Amino acid sequence: MQAEPPWMQGERAARALRHELGLGIAPVDIWEVLRRRDVYVALHDFGEAGGDGLYLWRGSEAGGVPLIVVNSAKRPSRQRFTAAHELGHHELHRFEAADVLIADEEVGATDGDEREVAANAFAAYLMVPTEDLRESVRAFGGSPSPVGLVGLMRRYGLSYQALAYRLRNTDLITQKTLDRLLADGEGQIDRLMRSQGFAEDAIFPAPVGVPELLSLGAMTLFKQHVITETRLAELLGMTVERALTTVRDAGMDRSEEPDYDAEAVRELLE
Amino acid sequence: MAVSGKDTVALPTGPGFVCLDAMVLIHFNRVGRLKVLRDWLGPRVFTANVITEQELRRGLPRHPENRAILDSEWLFPVPVDEMEDIALVASLRRRWGSKDDQDRGEAEVVALCARYGWTAIMDDEVGRKAAKEHTVPCVYMLTTVLAAASCGLITPAEAWRLHCSIERERKRAVLSAGESHRPVFMKCVEQFTRVGEKLGDRRWPEILAMKGLDDLVIWTRRNT
Numbered sequence: 294m295q296a297e298p299p300w301m302q303g304e305r306a307a308r309a310l311r312h313e314l315g316l317g318i319a320p321v322d323i324w325e326v327l328r329r330r331d332v333y334v335a336l337h338d339f340g341e342a343g344g345d346g347l348y349l350w351r352g353s354e355a356g357g358v359p360l361i362v363v364n365s366a367k368r369p370s371r372q373r374f375t376a377a378h379e380l381g382h383h384e385l386h387r388f389e390a391a392d393v394l395i396a397d398e399e400v401g402a403t404d405g406d407e408r409e410v411a412a413n414a415f416a417a418y419l420m421v422p423t424e425d426l427r428e429s430v431r432a433f434g435g436s437p438s439p440v441g442l443v444g445l446m447r448r449y450g451l452s453y454q455a456l457a458y459r460l461r462n463t464d465l466i467t468q469k470t471l472d473r474l475l476a477d478g479e480g481q482i483d484r485l486m487r488s489q490g491f492a493e494d495a496i497f498p499a500p501v502g503v504p505e506l507l508s509l510g511a512m513t514l515f516k517q518h519v520i521t522e523t524r525l526a527e528l529l530g531m532t533v534e535r536a537l538t539t540v541r542d543a544g545m546d547r548s549e550e551p552d553y554d555a556e557a558v559r560e561l562l563e
Numbered sequence: 564m565a566v567s568g569k570d571t572v573a574l575p576t577g578p579g580f581v582c583l584d585a586m587v588l589i590h591f592n593r594v595g596r597l598k599v600l601r602d603w604l605g606p607r608v609f610t611a612n613v614i615t616e617q618e619l620r621r622g623l624p625r626h627p628e629n630r631a632i633l634d635s636e637w638l639f640p641v642p643v644d645e646m647e648d649i650a651l652v653a654s655l656r657r658r659w660g661s662k663d664d665q666d667r668g669e670a671e672v673v674a675l676c677a678r679y680g681w682t683a684i685m686d687d688e689v690g691r692k693a694a695k696e697h698t699v700p701c702v703y704m705l706t707t708v709l710a711a712a713s714c715g716l717i718t719p720a721e722a723w724r725l726h727c728s729i730e731r732e733r734k735r736a737v738l739s740a741g742e743s744h745r746p747v748f749m750k751c752v753e754q755f756t757r758v759g760e761k762l763g764d765r766r767w768p769e770i771l772a773m774k775g776l777d778d779l780v781i782w783t784r785r786n787t
Contacts, residue, residue, distance in 0.1 A: 333654055334653065335649050335652065335653030337649055349646060349650065358650075360649075360650045360653065362653075394646070517692070518688040518689050518692040519658070519689070519692055520658060520659055520689065521659045521660060521661070521666065521689050523659070523660045523661070523662065523665070524658070524659050524660025525660075526660075547688075551737070551777075551781060553778035553779075553782050553785075554775060555778075555782070557774050557775025557778045557779075558779050558782045561754075561774075561775045562757075562779075
């Protein structure tokens with residue numbers, strides 16, 4: 294039997310993940326997907342000339358720790374695609390070895406590397422499911438203009454170029470239309486985005502993931518200085534002021550003075 | 564493994580070197596005593612690169628006085644570039660729920676101290692908790708002043724005045740600037756002197772890495 298090509302592996306993994314998380318075919322907030330997948334994310338400034346991102350897996354018999362690092366110096370849309378691409382490595386390649394490190398200088402440049410092709414296909418389908426894209430294109434009457442493509446940027450949170458190529462790769466436009474879209478969009482994208490009243494970093498902003506904790510657990514962690522008041526507020530789903538009132542009312546407020554380690558004091562004074 | 568592509572510069576290791584949180588620099592500078600940190604902790608004092616480049620430099624329009632910190636040739640900002648350290652910073656900030664660049668300074672100070680074995684000077688309780696979890700020696704600003712007095716770097720009376728000048732505005736330390744806490748402060752200097760004798764000639768700055776110094780301050784406050 295012929296082996297499944299890498300792009301198909303990537304797309305199948307993305308479909309499986311969408312199914313597992315109950316995402317349907319709607320656009321996704323990749324940061325929320327990563328949070329739900331329990332993947333650690335770090336946004337780190339490697340500079341505009343730096344690589345796009347990294348995927349790191351430290352495995353053990355009990356499981357493993359996944360970390361995705363995204364270069365925060367890149368445009369927000371690029372960061373989102375990179376995050377999805379690295380998630381593709383997580384879904385497809387984490388069990389290749391006990392420790393996996395994949396550094397992606399440029400996520401779009403695969404150089405024929407099958408893992409990179411698969412991760413790109415994963416990211417493309419996860420961020421822009423073919424079925425949903427087809428519906429969007431139908432709304433344009435089948436022939437998107439630069440204005441329509443900027444509308445897709447807003448819907449999916451990806452770059453103009455990434456979406457143009459996605460349309461081509463899904464056979465929704467011809468090569469000639471792709472060339473026209475790229476040429477017509479040259480130098481116009483920021484202006485078109487402004488005219489449609491949105492900014493790249495305002496759609497699906499990069500958040501910090503939040504694991505689920507019971508409110509009592511959250512208050513205990515706050516009291517013990519394990520988490521900040523900001524985090525407490527997030528976990529309790531309320532404002533910081535309200536969260537602080539809640540812990541006070543529950544008798545879980547931090548004491549005015551930190552506690553001390555009596556054993557350490559005794560050792561010092563001996 | 565460094566991931567930024569920058570050259571790795573060999574940095575000294577061990578508890579004889581300190582890494583400062585932003586608040587230490589800001590408060591010593593605010594009371595005009597920044598160079599005390601150089602005199603006590605130099606010639607090389609470390610801090611996290613994110614503190615100088617993001618917290619202090621970006622804040623210059625609102626706090627131009629922090630230019631003095633950025634111009635301090637004895638202060639060495641160190642980037643967090645190692646894979647494991649970036650992961651540690653990410654996991655701490657994820658746990659803390661930090662937004663944007665919030666809490667990056669504290670997290671990076673912990674990561675740098677864990678890597679190089681330095682001592683952290685940090686008052687932020689959440690950062691200190693993380694330091695403890697990663698067996699990073701960590702002391703309060705107040706404890707640093709007390710230890711300096713106990714080692715003869717400053718007289719106890721001068722140390723008290725320095726503490727008061729910082730604390731009058733800040734009002735967060737275990738000991739306040741009130742006269743009622745002056746005897747506690749002096750008692751702490753005495754206690755620290757006895758503790759420091761155990762280290763012999765290597766009292767300063769190694770004393771800062773001794774486990775339980777901050778606990779001793781709290782204990783003394785409660786028992787004086």
